[in-house]
Amino acid sequence: MGMTITEKILAAHAGLETVKPGGLIQADVDIALANDITLPIALKPFRDAGGTRVFDREKVVVVLDHFNPAKDIDSATNMAEARAFAEEMGLVHFYDVGSMGIEHVLLPEQGLVVPGDLVIGADSHTCTYGALAAFSTGVGSTDFAAAMLTGKAWFKVPETMRFVLKGELRRWVSGKDVILSVIGEIGVDGALYRAMEFAGKGVGSLTMADRFTIANMAIEAGAKNGIFPCDERTREYVEGQGTKPYTAYASDPDANFVETREIDLSSLDPMVALPFLPSNVRPVSEVSGMKVDQVIIGSCTNGRIEDLRVAASILKGNKVAKGIRLIVIPGTPAIMLQAVKEGIVEDVIRAGGAFSTPTCGPCLGGFMGILAKGERAVSTTNRNFVGRMGHPESEVVLSSPAVAAASALTGCLADPGDL
Numbered sequence: 001m002g003m004t005i006t007e008k009i010l011a012a013h014a015g016l017e018t019v020k021p022g023g024l025i026q027a028d029v030d031i032a033l034a035n036d037i038t039l040p041i042a043l044k045p046f047r048d049a050g051g052t053r054v055f056d057r058e059k060v061v062v063v064l065d066h067f068n069p070a071k072d073i074d075s076a077t078n079m080a081e082a083r084a085f086a087e088e089m090g091l092v093h094f095y096d097v098g099s100m101g102i103e104h105v106l107l108p109e110q111g112l113v114v115p116g117d118l119v120i121g122a123d124s125h126t127c128t129y130g131a132l133a134a135f136s137t138g139v140g141s142t143d144f145a146a147a148m149l150t151g152k153a154w155f156k157v158p159e160t161m162r163f164v165l166k167g168e169l170r171r172w173v174s175g176k177d178v179i180l181s182v183i184g185e186i187g188v189d190g191a192l193y194r195a196m197e198f199a200g201k202g203v204g205s206l207t208m209a210d211r212f213t214i215a216n217m218a219i220e221a222g223a224k225n226g227i228f229p230c231d232e233r234t235r236e237y238v239e240g241q242g243t244k245p246y247t248a249y250a251s252d253p254d255a256n257f258v259e260t261r262e263i264d265l266s267s268l269d270p271m272v273a274l275p276f277l278p279s280n281v282r283p284v285s286e287v288s289g290m291k292v293d294q295v296i297i298g299s300c301t302n303g304r305i306e307d308l309r310v311a312a313s314i315l316k317g318n319k320v321a322k323g324i325r326l327i328v329i330p331g332t333p334a335i336m337l338q339a340v341k342e343g344i345v346e347d348v349i350r351a352g353g354a355f356s357t358p359t360c361g362p363c364l365g366g367f368m369g370i371l372a373k374g375e376r377a378v379s380t381t382n383r384n385f386v387g388r389m390g391h392p393e394s395e396v397v398l399s400s401p402a403v404a405a406a407s408a409l410t411g412c413l414a415d416p417g418d419l
Contacts, residue, residue, distance in 0.1 A: 002252020004160040005227050006195040009135040009249055013118045021159040021258070029059070030117040032147040035103055035360075036064040038122030040078045041141035043085060046148055054089050055151035061093040061112060062086055063103035066360040068096070071367040101332025101358045104128040104216060104300035109332055111241030115230040115248045120144065120153050125300050125382065127218045131211035132238060133230035133248055138219065158224040159258040160195040160251075165202030167266035172416045174310070175210030176302060176380065176400035179217040180271040182263070184281025192222035194258065197251065199229060202265045208237045209306035216301045217382050220278040270415055272378070273398035276386050284403050284415045294377040295320075295408040296389075297401050298329025298356070299363045302380035305335045307401040312344040314405035314416055315351040321411030326353030327369050333358060353408065365389045371396075378407045 003011065003018060011019045013027035034042060039062055054060045064082060067075035079096075086094040095106060104125055107113050115133035119126060122144040129136035139153065147153050163182065183190070196218045198211075206214075211228050218226025228234070230248035238246065269283040297303075297311050308330060320326045328348045330336040336358065339345050345355045362369030363381040371377055371390030376397065379389065384396035397413065406414040 001256055002254040004195065004197060004251045004255045004257070005133065005229065005249045006135055006160055006197065006225060007157060009116055009118055010155060010157055019157045021157050023157045024154065025157060026152050026154050027118055028151055029120050029147050029153055031059055031061055031112060031119040032144060033061045033063070033103060033107070033119065033121035033123065033126060034144055035062070035066055035123055036068055036075065036079050036082055037066050038141045038144065039082045039085065042122060042145040042148065043081065045142045045145040049145065049149055051149045054148045057090045058092045059151070060089070060091055060148050061107065062091060063095040063106055064100055065103050065358065066364065067366055068100055068359065069357070099333065102300045102303055102360055105303050105331030105335070108132060108212070109241065109334060111238070111243035114238050114243045114246035115234060116246050120147055124219050125216050127223065127225050128212055128216040128300060130215035130218065130225050130227035131208060133228055133234055135225055135227065137225045158193055158195045160197050161191055162257040162260045163196060163198050164200035164260060164262045165198060165265055166200055166262065167202055167264045168205040169265050169268065172270055172402045173268050174400045174402065175206060175213035177268050177271045178210070178263070178265065179214045180273055180278070180281050180398065181268055183217065183221050183279050184271070186221055188220060188277055188279045189222040191218065193224050196221065196223045196226040198226070199251070202263070203228060204231060204233065205265065207306060208233060209304045212304065213301055217278065220382060270400060270403050270417070272403060272413060273384055275384055275395040275397065278382070278384060278398060284399065284413055287413050288415055288418070290413040291376065292324065292378045292397070292407055292412060293375040294325040294327070294369060294371065295404050296327050296329070296362050296369055296377055296379040296381060297404050298331065299360065299381040300331070301382045302401050303329055303331030303335070305338050307380065308335070308339050308344050309342070311401040311405040312347040314402060314409065314419065315353070316347045318351055318409050320352035320408045324408055324411050326351070326408040327356060327362065328353055329356040329361070329368070330358055362389055378404050378413060380404050
């Protein structure tokens with residue numbers, strides 16, 4: 001019996017010829033990632049285990065992206081601890097104000113993740129790097145501490161679900177609509193501890209931004225990881241970052257998939273996920289007119305330059321509806337600079353929106369866009385649980401950048417195709 005992409009990567013990093021779903025393995029990690037929230041939690045178990053040096057100062061990556069610039073004394077204290085640890089350990093890849101971006105946008109941009117890598121991160125959306133044909137998954141801070149010390153992590157090999165894509169996306173439909181449609185169909189536990197592998201001719205029509213978005217939200221279906229094959233578009237992307245050598249794995253023709261589903265990309269519409277689950281999905285056309293108070297465009301899900309271009313193409317020359325707060329957050333400093341060069345920042349500001357430094361801020365109800373009681377936001381982020389962006393009696397509607405921008409102009413949920 002052949003193996004899937006996920007199984008091949010795990011086998012290679014465990015030093016095994018084959019692995020099977022359900023098997024327990026110990027594997028070497030290529031990158032161990034943490035941020036300003038999760039690193040401080042990991043320091044005590046690291047010290048308690050006798051840690052005085054990380055296993056590889058080039059493979060432990062720390063990005064201070066959630067509450068940076070510091071929003072309060074507690075966040076400032078956490079980041080001071082992280083800075084001291086990074087200096088003590090001599091970490092090569094440490095990102096603070098000025099160099100800091102949203103971690104899951106920043107690492108691919110910096111060329112730190114390539115096809116065939118095994119990446120763990122003390123953040124659930126580490127699964128984003130599956131867009132690069134890498135195995136990547138989130139872990140707890142204690143597991144991260146162990147990986148910092150040993151360079152290894154334990155895994156149960158997941159079963160793999162296969163999603164065969166065909167056709168091409170229509171205008172105003174993007175990777176966000178693909179993954180929302182999938183989660184709406186299978187539910188938030190529909191891929192519980194499974195790999196979600198995306199395959200088929202339709203993959204070739206998806207941009208890297210689409211793929212990052214889809215892989216990013218695999219965790220919202222309960223998946224262990226999401227993963228794409230390495231094709232010409234992947235190779236062009238990673239080689240454009242001047243990255244390290246890599247090994248591209250492909251699923252064998254006789255690999256075992258626990259389930260296979262087919263998705264016709266050309267049939268998809270702009271979608272939204274209504275409160276309070278990412279699976280509460282509807283075509284935006286069915287809920288157009290629902291009033292909103294705030295619009296967020298950004299995050300590790302949709303903070304790439306392609307996302308900002310789509311939003312700016314709708315905002316340019318128009319004005320945000322009265323009473324609507326539009327906040328646009330680029331994923332990295334490089335994306336922000338590009339947005340300046342292309343006039344995107346000017347388009348946002350002239351439309352009546354605010355343009356922020358890179359931060360995870362509002363996505364987790366941290367800062368830069370907290371909701372009050374009774375307020376509703378449409379957001380390009382990845383979760384819309386109760387109280388996710390502020391008050392327990394506030395609401396978050398998940399959408400693509402196109403739907404978010406259209407909603408900012410109308411003051412309510414809107415289909416960009418209707419503008």
